[in-house]
Amino acid sequence: MPQTITAQDYLKELFQLQQRSEEGVPIPMGRVAEAVGVTPGTATTMVKRFAGEGLMRYTPRRGVRLTAKGEKIALGVLRRHRIVETFLVQHLGLDWSEVHAEAEVLEHAVSEKVLDRLDELLGHPTSDPHGSPIPPANGKMRRVAMRPLSRCKAGQRVTIGRLLDTAPGFLKLAETLGLLPDTAVRVVDVSEEADAVTLQIGKRKPVTLGLTAADKIHVYEG
Amino acid sequence: MPQTITAQDYLKELFQLQQRSEEGVPIPMGRVAEAVGVTPGTATTMVKRFAGEGLMRYTPRRGVRLTAKGEKIALGVLRRHRIVETFLVQHLGLDWSEVHAEAEVLEHAVSEKVLDRLDELLGHPTSDPHGSPIPPANGKMRRVAMRPLSRCKAGQRVTIGRLLDTAPGFLKLAETLGLLPDTAVRVVDVSEEADAVTLQIGKRKPVTLGLTAADKIHVYEG
DNA sequence: GTCCTTATTTTGAATATTCAAAGAGTTTTG
DNA sequence: CAAAACTCTTTGAATATTCAAAATAAGGAC
Numbered sequence: 001m002p003q004t005i006t007a008q009d010y011l012k013e014l015f016q017l018q019q020r021s022e023e024g025v026p027i028p029m030g031r032v033a034e035a036v037g038v039t040p041g042t043a044t045t046m047v048k049r050f051a052g053e054g055l056m057r058y059t060p061r062r063g064v065r066l067t068a069k070g071e072k073i074a075l076g077v078l079r080r081h082r083i084v085e086t087f088l089v090q091h092l093g094l095d096w097s098e099v100h101a102e103a104e105v106l107e108h109a110v111s112e113k114v115l116d117r118l119d120e121l122l123g124h125p126t127s128d129p130h131g132s133p134i135p136p137a138n139g140k141m142r143r144v145a146m147r148p149l150s151r152c153k154a155g156q157r158v159t160i161g162r163l164l165d166t167a168p169g170f171l172k173l174a175e176t177l178g179l180l181p182d183t184a185v186r187v188v189d190v191s192e193e194a195d196a197v198t199l200q201i202g203k204r205k206p207v208t209l210g211l212t213a214a215d216k217i218h219v220y221e222g
Numbered sequence: 223m224p225q226t227i228t229a230q231d232y233l234k235e236l237f238q239l240q241q242r243s244e245e246g247v248p249i250p251m252g253r254v255a256e257a258v259g260v261t262p263g264t265a266t267t268m269v270k271r272f273a274g275e276g277l278m279r280y281t282p283r284r285g286v287r288l289t290a291k292g293e294k295i296a297l298g299v300l301r302r303h304r305i306v307e308t309f310l311v312q313h314l315g316l317d318w319s320e321v322h323a324e325a326e327v328l329e330h331a332v333s334e335k336v337l338d339r340l341d342e343l344l345g346h347p348t349s350d351p352h353g354s355p356i357p358p359a360n361g362k363m364r365r366v367a368m369r370p371l372s373r374c375k376a377g378q379r380v381t382i383g384r385l386l387d388t389a390p391g392f393l394k395l396a397e398t399l400g401l402l403p404d405t406a407v408r409v410v411d412v413s414e415e416a417d418a419v420t421l422q423i424g425k426r427k428p429v430t431l432g433l434t435a436a437d438k439i440h441v442y443e444g
Numbered sequence: 445g446t447c448c449t450t451a452t453t454t455t456g457a458a459t460a461t462t463c464a465a466a467g468a469g470t471t472t473t474g
Numbered sequence: 475c476a477a478a479a480c481t482c483t484t485t486g487a488a489t490a491t492t493c494a495a496a497a498t499a500a501g502g503a504c
Contacts, residue, residue, distance in 0.1 A: 006461070029482060042462055044483055049460095061469065061482060092339040102333055109331035111324055117314040228491065251452060264492055266453055271490095283452060283499065447503085454497070460490095467484070473477085 005108045008077045010036055010046055011055060014066055015074035020146065020161035020220065026063030075135040080107040080115055082128035082135075087118050089129045099129065132159075132222045145221075149197050150214040152187045158219035159184050177207050179217060190214075227330045230299045232258055232268055233277060236288055237296035242386070248285030297357040302329040302337055304350035304357075309340050311351045318351040319393035352393070353384040353403025371419050371436040374409045380441035381406050387438045399429050401439060412436075 013035035017027045033043035051058035055070035066074060084103040088094045094102065110118070119125075119137075127133050135141040146161045160183045174180065178201050188198040188206050197214040200206045209217075235257040239249045255265035273280035277292035288296060306325040310316045316324065332340070341347075341359075349355050357363040368383045382405045385396055396402065400423050410420040410428050419436040422428040431439075 004460075030480095033482095038461090039463055040482060041464080041484075046461080048483095088336065092336060092343065094335070094339065102336055105331045105333070106328075106336075109327045111327070113316065114310065114314060114324055114328075117316065121314065226490075252450095260491090261493060262452060263454075263494080268491080270453095445504100449502085450500085452497100452499075455495090457493085459492075462489075463487085465485090467482100469480100469482075471478100471480075473479090474475105 003073070006046070007050060007055070008073070008108060010043075010050060011066065011070055011074040012077040012081070014056065014064065015071060015078065018066060020218075024065070026057075026059055026065050028063040032064060075141055077107060078141075079135040079137070080110055082132060083115060083118050083122065083125070084110060085128045086122055086125050086134070090122060127222065146218045147220075148215045149187070149199070149209070149217045149219055150190070150211045152190060152197070152219065154187055154189045156187045157184065158187065159222050161218045161220045173213075174217070177209075178204070179207075184222075185219070225295070228268070229272060229277070230295070230330060232265075232272060233288065233292055233296040234299040234303070236278065236286065237293060237300065240288060246287070248279075248281055248287050250285040254286060297363060299329060300363075301357040301359070302332055304354060305337060305340050305344065305347070306332060307350045307352070308344055308347050308356070312344060319390045319397060321351065322388040322390075322393075349403070351403075353382065366442065368440040368442045371409070371421070371431070371439045371441055372412070372433045374412060374419070374441065376409055376411045378409045379406065379444075380409065381444050382439060383442045384440045385438065386440060392435070392438070395435075396439070399431075400426065401429075406444075407441070 010032070014027060014032060017031055017035055021027060029040055029043050029047065032047060033040040036043060036046075038046075047056060047058050047064050050056045050070070051064070054067055055073065056064050056066055058064045081103050084106045085099045088099040088102055116137075125134055133141055149158075152158060160179055179185070179199075183201060186200045188200050190197050192211075195211045196208050197211060198206050198208045232254070236249060236254060239253055239257055243249060251262055251265050251269065254269065255262040258265060260268075269278060269280050269286050272278045272292070273286070276289055277295065278286050278288055280286045303325050306328045307318075307321045310321040310324055311318050338359075347356055355363055355366060366383065371380075374380060382401055382403050384403060385393060385401075387393070401407070401421075405423060408422045410422050412419050414433075417433045418430050419433065420428050420430045
């Protein structure tokens with residue numbers, strides 16, 4: 001089990017892609033490639049290798065899923081990443097918007113022992129500065145339940161997971177508004193009567209969507 | 223200038239080898255290979271490459287020296303390494319005898335920004351837990367006049383400055399004997415014939431070390 | 445000076461990872 | 475359903491780094 005950095009990256013990204021897709025549906029290689037930041041050809045090669053090592057289950061032209069073994073390792077990597085992020089913000093005073101890149105590198109350099117000390121120093125946090133849950137030392141992480149924006153309450157801070165419509169018009173609109181997966185949004189208002197949801201991304205001007213559209217945007221806590 | 227991790231390791235090790243050899247004398251490839259932990263053939267290949275990049279000056283069958291440029295980079299790496307070590311001991315409470323290995327990995331993962339914050343958090347330390355000087359952010363490092371215990375004379379009173387071995391076993395021993403940096407010791411006897419040095423710390427029972435071990439403990443007057 | 449020992453260099457091959465570009469398979473569209 | 479548009483896979487090649495083993499050079503012994 002040569003736990004290379006590359007393998008950890010693939011596992012981590014794949015895990016996160018799985019989190020926001022239907023249970024059991026394979027992730028297409030294009031998505032994996034994009035998430036990891038390589039060309040599709042590279043992703044195919046690597047995924048086949050990892051499948052051979054029992055970390056993933058790969059079906060040509062359909063996609064890939066993590067095995068239980070792969071998932072376990074992925075959780076460990078995510079734990080490292082998020083604990084490091086939390087430390088960088090809370091103890092070194094870095095800006096929460098910039099710690100991701102730092103953690104991306106550090107997560108592969110922190111030993112188990114150092115990680116434990118950091119965890120302790122931070123008081124065993126359960127979520128990182130972005131609100132994402134920190135997987136416990138050993139064991140599964142709670143499955144993040146996603147729900148449509150239309151069922152959120154005013155004031156909640158959520159992250160966009162999926163866009164459940166493939167119509168170009170809709171996707172263009174979402175892009176224009178900045179409503180892309182992985183974007184953190186704050187629900188300003190949800191009103192049945194007005195048939196509308198108002199959101200705010202960062203410090204931008206709030207945007208308003210109809211409930212029908214909001215139904216097709218799924219979000220998760222964090 | 224692809225500043226790879228490997229290059230940094232070669233630079234750092236070579237710098238340290240130079241520190242304990244005559245001024246200007248090239249370091250033979252065998253020493254470099256051993257320090258970096260590769261076979262001699264590998265060291266030759268790599269050193270030639272780095273020489274081509276202007277980081278080292280290489281003379282076949284004689285050895286290698288850092289150029290000014292290589293030295294500057296080496297100092298930066300050393301600075302990272304030692305600040306990380308200091309942090310691990312002072313803030314995470316790791317044992318000083320085991321932080322070397324951790325820092326060996328982390329030194330390559332810490333960004334300039336994180337390094338600065340750590341330095342600040344630690345109050346700009348000037349030496350690490352092993353007594354080795356931490357190079358300042360930019361500029362040369364002071365050349366501390368120290369000599370190995372093996373070259374002291376009986377009767378001298380000196381202070382332990384640095385421990386020049388990174389093996390946890392050696393460091394543990396030093397700790398057990400009370401031979402930590404900043405400790406004042408009296409040299410009771412130095413004998414080439416017996417291959418031994420005898421020391422006394424305060425009013426404790428004298429301890430005796432072999433010359434090889436005494437070579438790795440550097441002291442200064444006072 | 446020739447021989448032996450030891451240090452160094454060269455050579456050839458392997459690892460892990462990557463990309464670009466060509467080829468094959470699906471899906472969408474009219 | 476045929477053509478067009480995508481997506482995915484394959485192929486060939488490149489990168490950086492490494493080792494093992496063979497070849498070579500230097501320094502001493504006698």
